Amino acid sequence: MSTQVLTAEQPRSLFNWSKLSLVGIAGFAALSILVLLAMIIWMSLHTGVPGQVSAYTLKNYVALLADPYTYRVMTTTLIFAAITIAVSVPLGFIFAWLIERTNMPYKAVAMSVLSIGILFPTFLKAMGWVFLLHPRIGVINIFLMQLFGLTKAPLNIATVPGIGFVQGMTLTPLAYVMISAALRSMNPALVEAASVHGVSKWRTLVRIELPLIWPALFSAVIWMLTVAIAAFDVPGVIGMANNIFTFSTAIYFMINPNEGLPRYGLSGAYGSIMVGLSLILMIPYFRALKQSHRYQIISGKAYQSRPVELGHWWLVAWGLLGAYFLLAFVLPMIAIFWVSLLPYVQAPSWQALSVISFERYTQIAVDDALLGAALNTVLLMVVVPTAIVIICSAISWIVTRSRMRWRVVLDAIAFLPHPVPHLLFALAIAYLALLISNVVPLYGTIFVLMVVYVVCWISFGTRVLNNSMIQVHRELEEAAQVGGVSTFRILAKVIVPLIKPGLVYTWIWTSLSAYRELTMAVFLASPKSQVLSTYIWGQWHGGGLGDAAAIAIVMIAVMSPLVTGFWIYARKLQHVASSA
Amino acid sequence: MSNVILVLCLQALLLAAPAPLHAQKLEQIVTEAKKEGEVTLVASASTFGGKKGFAELENLFAKRYGFKAKVNLTGGPSFPQVAARIITEQKAGAKSSTDLYLGSDGTYVTMHQEKALEKVNWSGIFPWVTKEMEIFPQESLLVYASFHGIIYNSNSIPKDKAPKSYEDLIDPALSPTWAGKMAIPSYIHWLVRVSSIWGREKVLAYARKLAPLVGGRLRQGEEERIVSGEFPIMASTGGPLEAMWKWQAKGAPLVGLPGSTPATSSYYQLSVPRNSAHPNMAKLFVALMTTREAQAVMEKHDMRSSYLVDGTLMAKYVKNNKLKLQDPKELNEVFQKEDTSLDEELTKILLK
Numbered sequence: 001m002s003t004q005v006l007t008a009e010q011p012r013s014l015f016n017w018s019k020l021s022l023v024g025i026a027g028f029a030a031l032s033i034l035v036l037l038a039m040i041i042w043m044s045l046h047t048g049v050p051g052q053v054s055a056y057t058l059k060n061y062v063a064l065l066a067d068p069y070t071y072r073v074m075t076t077t078l079i080f081a082a083i084t085i086a087v088s089v090p091l092g093f094i095f096a097w098l099i100e101r102t103n104m105p106y107k108a109v110a111m112s113v114l115s116i117g118i119l120f121p122t123f124l125k126a127m128g129w130v131f132l133l134h135p136r137i138g139v140i141n142i143f144l145m146q147l148f149g150l151t152k153a154p155l156n157i158a159t160v161p162g163i164g165f166v167q168g169m170t171l172t173p174l175a176y177v178m179i180s181a182a183l184r185s186m187n188p189a190l191v192e193a194a195s196v197h198g199v200s201k202w203r204t205l206v207r208i209e210l211p212l213i214w215p216a217l218f219s220a221v222i223w224m225l226t227v228a229i230a231a232f233d234v235p236g237v238i239g240m241a242n243n244i245f246t247f248s249t250a251i252y253f254m255i256n257p258n259e260g261l262p263r264y265g266l267s268g269a270y271g272s273i274m275v276g277l278s279l280i281l282m283i284p285y286f287r288a289l290k291q292s293h294r295y296q297i298i299s300g301k302a303y304q305s306r307p308v309e310l311g312h313w314w315l316v317a318w319g320l321l322g323a324y325f326l327l328a329f330v331l332p333m334i335a336i337f338w339v340s341l342l343p344y345v346q347a348p349s350w351q352a353l354s355v356i357s358f359e360r361y362t363q364i365a366v367d368d369a370l371l372g373a374a375l376n377t378v379l380l381m382v383v384v385p386t387a388i389v390i391i392c393s394a395i396s397w398i399v400t401r402s403r404m405r406w407r408v409v410l411d412a413i414a415f416l417p418h419p420v421p422h423l424l425f426a427l428a429i430a431y432l433a434l435l436i437s438n439v440v441p442l443y444g445t446i447f448v449l450m451v452v453y454v455v456c457w458i459s460f461g462t463r464v465l466n467n468s469m470i471q472v473h474r475e476l477e478e479a480a481q482v483g484g485v486s487t488f489r490i491l492a493k494v495i496v497p498l499i500k501p502g503l504v505y506t507w508i509w510t511s512l513s514a515y516r517e518l519t520m521a522v523f524l525a526s527p528k529s530q531v532l533s534t535y536i537w538g539q540w541h542g543g544g545l546g547d548a549a550a551i552a553i554v555m556i557a558v559m560s561p562l563v564t565g566f567w568i569y570a571r572k573l574q575h576v577a578s579s580a
Numbered sequence: 581m582s583n584v585i586l587v588l589c590l591q592a593l594l595l596a597a598p599a600p601l602h603a604q605k606l607e608q609i610v611t612e613a614k615k616e617g618e619v620t621l622v623a624s625a626s627t628f629g630g631k632k633g634f635a636e637l638e639n640l641f642a643k644r645y646g647f648k649a650k651v652n653l654t655g656g657p658s659f660p661q662v663a664a665r666i667i668t669e670q671k672a673g674a675k676s677s678t679d680l681y682l683g684s685d686g687t688y689v690t691m692h693q694e695k696a697l698e699k700v701n702w703s704g705i706f707p708w709v710t711k712e713m714e715i716f717p718q719e720s721l722l723v724y725a726s727f728h729g730i731i732y733n734s735n736s737i738p739k740d741k742a743p744k745s746y747e748d749l750i751d752p753a754l755s756p757t758w759a760g761k762m763a764i765p766s767y768i769h770w771l772v773r774v775s776s777i778w779g780r781e782k783v784l785a786y787a788r789k790l791a792p793l794v795g796g797r798l799r800q801g802e803e804e805r806i807v808s809g810e811f812p813i814m815a816s817t818g819g820p821l822e823a824m825w826k827w828q829a830k831g832a833p834l835v836g837l838p839g840s841t842p843a844t845s846s847y848y849q850l851s852v853p854r855n856s857a858h859p860n861m862a863k864l865f866v867a868l869m870t871t872r873e874a875q876a877v878m879e880k881h882d883m884r885s886s887y888l889v890d891g892t893l894m895a896k897y898v899k900n901n902k903l904k905l906q907d908p909k910e911l912n913e914v915f916q917k918e919d920t921s922l923d924e925e926l927t928k929i930l931l932k
Binding site for chain 2: 048049050051052069130134136137158240241242243256257258259260261262343344345346355363366367368369433434435437438441443444526527530535538539541542543544545546547
């Protein structure tokens with residue numbers, strides 16, 4: 001085992017520069033969050049576009065609340081979110097229970113199948129679903145109609161329940177990750193006791209396991225709700241053309257209107273109301289988290305329960321997982337690939353087969369703009385997670401290791417981007433960048449995307465790193481402090497090596513998020529700051545369905561090995577951390 | 581003596597002031613454009629033949645002006661959405677996200693009223709540009725013109741049930757075929773145009789009958805969604821005939837026809853936003869698009885062209901059919917005097 005000696009820096013200056021730097025980084029990040037949130041409210045109190053002089057007014061709120069369209073959009077959004085939750089949370093729970101609590105075979109494969117789901121951008125899956133379940137061009141519908149001699153398509157993806165279903169399917173892996181963590185950490189003593197007393201598996205599940213993990217389930221529900229409210233991907237790809245408008249797509253049209261100028265004030269008012277509602281939602285979320293401790297039972301670390309015997313039911317379990325994988329990934333990807341080969345969208349037939357070609361792929365190979373978008377995406381995948389790791393380390397250090405009085409406030413501010421729909425931050429930074437474009441020419445640059453991604457994912461980074469840092473015993477740090485070692489060196493030489501799995505996990509997760517992100521990018525991207533997701537969106541929205549499909553396939557083919565490698569590494573690190 | 585000093589001072593001031601834009605010479609523009617090196621148009625991804633068309637236009641640009649430069653197309657929002665973005669950026673004092681603006685008459689009126697476009701003496705600088713091409717004098721040039729009309733999928737709508745005009749779309753005998761499945765444009769300019777023929781009340785009554793039949797909204801350039809059968813019909817688009825020619829050549833079941841008699845038309849124009857980041861490159865590109873060679877590229881990929889450029893498909897079509905087109909400048913006046921309450925009412929009925 002290698003040993004390292006930490007030496008004190010000589011001589012010590014009057015100020016603790018390293019501590020000041022950490023405070024500076026954390027303070028700047030917190031200030032950025034607050035400025036952007038304040039910008040949303042400020043926008044809501046003004047009319048006109050950035051740069052136009054206008055007095056403070058409540059006109060936007062009056063206009064918004066007097067417009068029946070607002071209530072229609074809100075109702076649609078709530079129904080959409082409810083269906084998203086109704087699909088993702090039960091499926092996530094079932095998969096988590098099967099993997100964590102039963103003796104289902106090939107669990108590692110099942111876990112990989114679900115993890116891969118997180119890697120594929122949602123909007124690509126939504127594109128695939130259009131070709132599968134649209135009432136007129138959906139291959140599954142056509143097949144069912146031919147099979148049963150139906151005159152009308154039995155399924156319709158171009159409805160509010162339809163887009164809710166697709167969003168729910170795409171969020172299932174996330175629900176699985178959240179719930180499986182709770183099931184894994186759940187103490188099985190009560191389950192064992194029930195088993196010893198001959199209680200049936202079903203009763204054990206309903207009466208013991210579900211109540212034990214309900215705080216985690218509830219947290220997952222709230223999380224899914226906030227994600228669904230802000231989601232642009234599925235409502236944008238499927239909903240917009242079919243006259244279905246949710247909160248995100250309605251805001252998109254306020255900022256990109258087909259008549260008149262962008263209505264920043266109105267969208268600000270919309271956003272402010274959503275911020276308020278989101279913050280209210282956080283009250284039950286925190287209560288649930290707080291209550292989760294009540295359900296923990298102290299026991300020995302080595303305590304392990306017997307997994308539930310599935311018997312022949314493992315075939316049903318795998319059937320369910322297989323069906324999910326097929327519906328959520330394999331079929332949408334095949335549908336996209338099929339469309340990419342055709343001169344125009346057609347259902348599979350011998351006639352269509354005779355015209356397939358790889359022409360679109362040869363065009364992609366010489367597309368400079370696509371290459372630029374790919375480079376921008378890679379840049380974001382490197383810079384954003386690196387910045388997040390640095391900023392979140394500073395914040396988490398202050399929150400968990402320092403004795404500063406305002407650390408609780410800092411933690412609360414760092415958490416704020418979680419409940420607030422991310423597109424509002426995008427809106428705020430777009431407004432701010434326009435407002436200051438004369439002084440600081442940031443508008444339309446990739447830097448704006450970097451900033452907003454970092455701001456929005458600070459909440460995720462600090463949650464992971466807070467948990468990691470809290471586990472590092474203070475003794476090590478205190479010993480170094482006594483020896484006169486600077487805060488920076490303690491952080492670099494003591495804390496960072498100990499929380500490395502958390503840091504790498506944060507880096508990888510945010511890097512993958514930067515790769516997938518469309519909601520914020522679609523509001524901010526300009527010709528100079530196109531990323532892969534906005535490039536494909538531009539093709540899709542501009543009528544180039546085949547081109548969008550071909551680029552999507554190339555994007556998946558090129559990026560999948562990279563992101564899968566990332567993911568495997570992250571899981572390994574997690575495993576190492578949990579065994580430690 | 582004091583008068584002499586005043587005159588001298590004025591002369592000095594005039595000499596020191598930058599030359600007005602209309603005095604710019606083609607050579608000066610080329611010299612400046614070389615420094616800029618690139619130009620970007622934000623429009624539908626299929627504009628001027630998309631990536632393929634732009635590659636050909638880039639070569640034409642080099643041939644015409646004697647230097648190589650990048651000519652980019654970025655897939656972006658619709659014409660009115662891009663116009664709104666340019667005006668917003670100008671008001672904020674930012675550079676425009678697009679170096680060029682492509683749009684039709686309806687949105688050009690807004691751009692003109694907002695003074696969002698750079699003044700260029702097009703016909704004075706570029707020998708092949710005529711005064712007639714300057715739809716908004718010294719602001720925009722006509723790049724193609726199209727009729728407005730219906731497009732539908734002939735596999736989804738049989739010939740005997742197909743519409744022959746906008747009125748047929750709400751005919752109870754025909755409309756059950758597309759009820760709840762019909763796409764409309766995501767803007768209401770097409771009905772504002774018809775209002776000059778039908779009158780305000782008829783247009784509003786029509787919109788009210790149309791609204792329950794609508795299943796979705798598409799923008800111009802999204803014809804593939806009709807070709808695929810996702811929507812069997814689109815109530816109106818700019819260039820239904822060109823769309824039909826383009827897609828039928830690929831074997832697709834798309835039919836297009838003018839929606840009204842007389843047919844309403846759109847005049848698609850290119851111009852340079854006042855806050856363009858590459859204004860000289862943009863000027864050269866705008867003028868290039870009015871050359872016969874560039875028009876041939878558009879025809880090849882989009883079947884679109886300008887009737888004001890000799891030898892184009894559209895020029896031949898207008899000549900052979902002895903068509904009297906609505907004067908684009910008159911149409912501009914219609915839009916300038918536009919009844920905003922009609923716009924609002926139509927938006928409420930169809931788009932909210």
